[in-house]
Amino acid sequence: MGQKEKVLIIIPAFNEADNIVRVVDHMMEQAPQYDYLVVNDGSTDDTLSLCRREKFHYLDLSINMGIGGAVQAGYIYARKNGYDIAVQMDGDGQHDIAYLEEVLEPIRQGEADVTIGSRFLQKEGFQSSVSRRAGINILSFLILLTTGKRIKDVTSGYRAVNRRFIEIYSKDYPMDYPEPEAIVAAIMHLGRVKEIPVQMRAREGGTSSITFKKSIYYMIKVTLAILICRMSYGVRRAKRED
Amino acid sequence: MIPATLRVTLIVAVICYFIMILYFLKQKALNLKYTLLWIVAGVVMGILVIVPELLVFIIHIFGIQDNMNGLFIFAIGFIIMILLSLTSIASRQNRKIRTLTQELSILDKKVRELEEKAVTEDEQGKEG
Numbered sequence: 623m624g625q626k627e628k629v630l631i632i633i634p635a636f637n638e639a640d641n642i643v644r645v646v647d648h649m650m651e652q653a654p655q656y657d658y659l660v661v662n663d664g665s666t667d668d669t670l671s672l673c674r675r676e677k678f679h680y681l682d683l684s685i686n687m688g689i690g691g692a693v694q695a696g697y698i699y700a701r702k703n704g705y706d707i708a709v710q711m712d713g714d715g716q717h718d719i720a721y722l723e724e725v726l727e728p729i730r731q732g733e734a735d736v737t738i739g740s741r742f743l744q745k746e747g748f749q750s751s752v753s754r755r756a757g758i759n760i761l762s763f764l765i766l767l768t769t770g771k772r773i774k775d776v777t778s779g780y781r782a783v784n785r786r787f788i789e790i791y792s793k794d795y796p797m798d799y800p801e802p803e804a805i806v807a808a809i810m811h812l813g814r815v816k817e818i819p820v821q822m823r824a825r826e827g828g829t830s831s832i833t834f835k836k837s838i839y840y841m842i843k844v845t846l847a848i849l850i851c852r853m854s855y856g857v858r859r860a861k862r863e864d
Numbered sequence: 865m866i867p868a869t870l871r872v873t874l875i876v877a878v879i880c881y882f883i884m885i886l887y888f889l890k891q892k893a894l895n896l897k898y899t900l901l902w903i904v905a906g907v908v909m910g911i912l913v914i915v916p917e918l919l920v921f922i923i924h925i926f927g928i929q930d931n932m933n934g935l936f937i938f939a940i941g942f943i944i945m946i947l948l949s950l951t952s953i954a955s956r957q958n959r960k961i962r963t964l965t966q967e968l969s970i971l972d973k974k975v976r977e978l979e980e981k982a983v984t985e986d987e988q989g990k991e992g
Contacts, residue, residue, distance in 0.1 A: 661969075681969040687962055695966040702970065797962075 627706035629726065631658040632696030634689050634779075635713035639668040645715050646678055652719045659699060660713065663692040689779070690800035697783075697792040708791075709782040716748070717780040721820040725782045734816035735787050736808045738773065739780030747821025757841055761802050764845060768852040769809040773817060776802040780820060787813060796847060799840055803847045810855040874913040881906050901949060905942060 631649065635642050642660065649658055660678050662670050664686030673680040681695050693710055700708040707729050711717045721739055728734040741747055742758075749755065761776045779801055783791065790811055796803035808815050885902055888894040912919045923934030 679973075681973055683965050683969045685961070685965050687965060691962050691966065694962075695969055698966055699970050699973075 627730065628704065629656040629707045629709065630696070630700045630703070630705040631656055631722075632661060632693060632700070632708055632710045633658060633713045634661045634663055634692035634696065634710070635665065635669050636663040636686065636689070636692070637665045637667045637669060638713040639665070639672055641715045642669055642678075642713050643672055643676055645713055646676070649711075649719045653722055656709075656722075657705075659696055661692040661696050663687060663689070688798055690795055690797035693779075693800065694791065694795035697788055697795065700788045701792040705788060706785050707782055708788050710779060712779050716822050716824070718821060718823065721780075721818070724820065725780065725818050728816050728818070729782050729784050733814070735784050735813035736805075736815045737782045738775060738778050738805070738815065738817050739820035739822075740773075740775035740778055740817040741820060741822045742774040743817055743819035744821075746819075748824045753837070757837065760841070761844060761848070764848055765802060765805060765809075768848060769806055771809050771815060773805055773815060775817065776805055778822075780822070783808075787811075796851070799844050799847070802844050803851050806848050806851045810852070871913060871916065874909075878906060878910045878913055881909070898953065901946060905946070 631653070633642075633645065633649075638645075646658065646660060658679060660673055660680040662673060662680055662682045664683050666686075670680075670682055672678075673682075681699060683692060683695060687695075696710065697708060707726060709722065709725065711719070717739065725737050725739050728737050741749060742755075750758070758775065758777055762772070762774055765776055766772050781804075787808060790807070790813075791804070794807070796807065805815060885894070885899060885906065889896060889899060919935065919938075920931060922938075923931060926934070928934040928937060
């Protein structure tokens with residue numbers, strides 16, 4: 623195959639000692655042709671020592687910065703090392719490496735700038751709880767209202783971006799709960815965002831970063847973040863830099 | 865009018881305030897850059913205490929009935945402004961720390977790779 627582009631798989635990991643070895647081993651088995659990078663987000667468990675022991679490729683953030691800061695570190699690394707495509711995947715085993723090619727293909731073909739692995743396009747696999755789906759639908763509708771683009775699975779952290787968006791995200795990536803906001807930023811940069819049907823699994827170990835108590839805060843924070851992000855680009859959309 | 869005793873108290877308070885700021889600056893516990901705002905506040909407070917007619921005039925313009933109320937409203941307003949500017953400083957520093965941490969982690973990876981390379985080269989050297 624004449625495809626020589628450099629692909630980096632970014633795996634943010636915060637306290638994922640239960641999953642990280644299995645996830646990375648599985649990935650190296652299934653997709654050995656791609657580079658990967660675990661980003662240890664200041665974990666307080668054995669995530670770091672496991673990475674060290676298994677001789678994984680990893681970045682070690684000395685302070686916990688949240689998923690946004692961890693993923694952005696991955697994008698900065700990708701930019702500095704000249705990667706053409708960056709994929710981000712959760713370190714908890716929810717995202718199946720088997721869909722990697724599907725997620726990569728539109729970027730490789732130049733059909734999209736950002737692809738999102740979406741669990742709601744074919745409604746197969748783990749679909750999350752009813753209340754969470756309701757929340758996701760609200761955010762999806764909000765993004766439709768503010769940008770005119772329908773994205774169903776706005777919270778999916780299974781994404782691939784091309785070189786242009788490696789550059790953009792490495793300079794400015796939303797913090798805290800970054801996924802929906804990152805979509806708005808992508809659309810405002812005139813990125814072609816495409817959803818790809820994937821199946822997700824329920825978490826195999828560890829706990830989700832969004833507990834029930836935090837969900838109200840999550841909705842308020844993300845709603846505001848989307849509105850502010852949309853506002854900061856003004857009435858006219860951002861232009862392509864190149 | 866603001867009573868004379870209160871004015872004396874306020875003048876003493878403003879003087880104490882300046883002494884404290886100077887003390888902190890001397891101890892290098894405060895960065896002059898961030899202290900400027902507090903110094904400006906102190907100067908404004910000083911002027912208002914020395915020339916209370918100015919305060920009464922301003923309070924009158926805003927339609928506040930009671931002088932003391934006016935004083936409190938201005939004080940609270942100013943404190944909110946300072947808090948906002950502190951939040952903005954904290955946010956900016958947060959951003960800088962984030963960048964530093966990310967760059968540090970990338971450097972850390974590079975150092976580890978170089979060390980590994982040095983070790984293997986060392987071993988090869990011994991064998992050869």
